[in-house]
Amino acid sequence: MIDLLGIVDYGVGWAVVAGIYAVFTLGLNVHWGFTGLFNIGIAGFFAIGAYTSALLTTPSPDTALFEDFVFGGDLPSRLGVLNLGIDLWFVIALLAAATACGIIAFAIGFLTIRLKEDYLAITTLGIAETIRLVFLNEGWLANGSRGLYNIPKYLGGLVHPEHYNYLYLIVVLLVLGFLYIAVSRAINSPWGRVLKAIREDEMTAQASGKNVALFKLQAFVVGACIMGVGGALYAHNIRFVSPITFDPLMATFVIWAMLMVGGSGNNKGAILGSFIVWGIWAGTQFLPGFLSDPNIRLLMIGVLIVGVMLFKPGGILGEERRFSNRVT
């Protein structure tokens, strides 16, 4: 009986992380699945979202110990909103995380979205690394390599800490559900159809009078905002962020594998892929012998991406077909 509870608890913790990854995958689906924007710097938006939310909500560390850290946010106590009954600060921090990512994405996109498509990959890669370097080196901003800890739990006072994951799972699923509906609606709107048209054939879209760069920029910003929300959700779950949190494997590659496996261009696929890949990820821990080596997962993620591209370009669910297949 106790074992069963333990398994359920583990499962809930697992589902929280999978749900958060699903948020990122939805964001990536807006970039790649629907618009064909090749973003390999998800980690940058991940970090911006997580740090923004953390900085706004976390009390400053003891300044005697960390004298170079001066930025210290702690929005709730400054605004005096701690006692609003509902933890409004969380919503504000989430929106701020999305906004911060949106601003960064707008700046990058404004400069580079007109360039050849694979230049964007290199640009996003560079941005992610630059963002990481800034958080690492600018101790005053976010406590440098030591990172931020004691990030508060949302509605943490409502339930016993042991059961908090259940509550947070509900929060994550609500946010995920909201984003899923919003993205699905947007994609089936005329706006979304233009995005797909651009992805399929940029020249034709251009020729039919669409401002291709503007649409791409909008999609880039929207996807980045969603990733910012994911970053914030992540920060309040792990309750600790440091530059190491945002290594390319956990913050970019895994998300790519999730989208490819589930089916890019399909929001259900994006969510399904997140749960499947995270399931494999968590499951490999229980494998015997060297198979439980965490590095096996890295190899597996790479092979998974290549394998999907070769043998099942549409992923498990494939794209909800209204237009021709993207890969072939």
Next chain:
Amino acid sequence: MSVLEINDVTAGYGDAAILRGVSATVNSGELVTVIGPNGSGKSTLMKTVLGLLTPTDGQILFENESIVGNSPETIVRKGISYVPQSSNVFPSLTIRENLEMGAFLRQGDSGPRISEILDLFPDLHGKQKETAGRLSGGQRQMLALARALMLDPNLLLLDEPTAGLAPMMIDSVFERVKEINDSGIAIMLVEQNAKDALSISDRAYVLAAGQNQLEGKGEELLHDPEVARLYLGG
């Protein structure tokens, strides 16, 4: 004897057929021109012959042998050379290197053949070490022609060799095309400058909307009132 025989070919990009049952023949030693309005499928016809597009229907015979489904490299090896309309030289290579690349399929030293070809194109002779990217439009066309001759083809496909050139240059390109043809190489020429092209052609085809409209001797079509009204600007 026919060098090239195109029978009822249908081809295009994806599901959109651009050629819809086109037929044409080039006999040995002939200069055949294909004219027609923009989008009539002239360039597509050439790309299909060269294997850049695979026809969904119809036959293409080169020297009485089907070449449908062959790769461009194989088709070039069989003796068809092609000069695309634009971007038809390698800009960062020197003129000499461009010619060497034209002889890629040849075994052994291409030096003697380059000298032969350069004799036909005296303009290029003194510029062998210059990069092709620095050449003028007309010189590029000449280099592209020269490169296509490196393999000593039996059939030359020319896609609008005079597009965008100055009138003086146009004349000298046509002159050169005529010379090449007189040396015994069959040519299929796609042209916008229909008048000039027809006047040097043995025969010609008129395409419209991916289908054959008219065919006849070059001179005949030149004096056909309907062709004149539609394609020769009155």
Next chain:
Amino acid sequence: MTSVVELELVVNGLVMGSIIALGAMGLTLLYGNLKFAHIAHGDFMTIAAYLVLFIISVPLSNIGLKAIGLGPFTFGYPLLVALPFAVLIAAFAAVLLDLGVYRRLRNRGSGTVVMAMASLGVAIALRGLVQIIWGGDIQQYPRMSKLFFKLPMDVRIPPDALFIAGIALVVTISLHLLLTKTKIGKAMRATADNVDLARVTGINTEIVILWTWVIGAGLAAVAGVLLAVFQAQLLPIMGWKFLIPLFSAVILGGIGNPYGAFWGAMIVGVSAEVATQWINPSYKPAIAFAILIVVLLLRPRGIFGVRD
């Protein structure tokens, strides 16, 4: 009046630039001939560096070749013995990957981004392989510390740097000869200029592509080993981190132009070093990135781009 410190930074930058150049020249040829950003290029560097570590520390060491400190250098001649093997293995692996992955995608008519995506998968898998076999900790080639050389004007430089510059020079000149004197080399440049024209000219572009892989991966292998020597350490992420300077050099030089990539690499290498006069040295990758952005905005076809 230029100070000694600045001169040393410039010299260091040139050495770093020559390592970047080796990677970038191969990367730009691949980019030009295959028309996609080869994201696994950095991880080819990594795996080659580790292969040399393996060859030195297992087979060569087992047959008693354990020398270190060859002449003025920190490493021994076993490194020179191992290097060609690493180059061959990297080239062979690249060819296999092309036949197994990229050619299939090419034949299916996949776009540039799909190909780049596949190479991202390859990059991740290669890094996984490195971490599985060698672990994630910092490693070193067997070495002994050596005194710095004193160049004129009191510039001090580690002797290994001269070795690196020398190798880079020899390899670059060999590449130049290959590209300008051999038929396959000229065909490579032609294909990089215009793939479609190359095909209709009768150039066997599939063969050209395989040779491009051999050369690209071989150059990356040399770059990876030299980087491990210069930094006196091997890390699984070393190649991935190198992507930003590599692509900066490639774009600076104009995609497909190996000569441009060479000079682009020197510019990136020197400016990142010299900038540390004013900027925290750990921002070096960001400097390479900033150069890239500026070039993309001002001259998207690169400084040395060819007019078509």
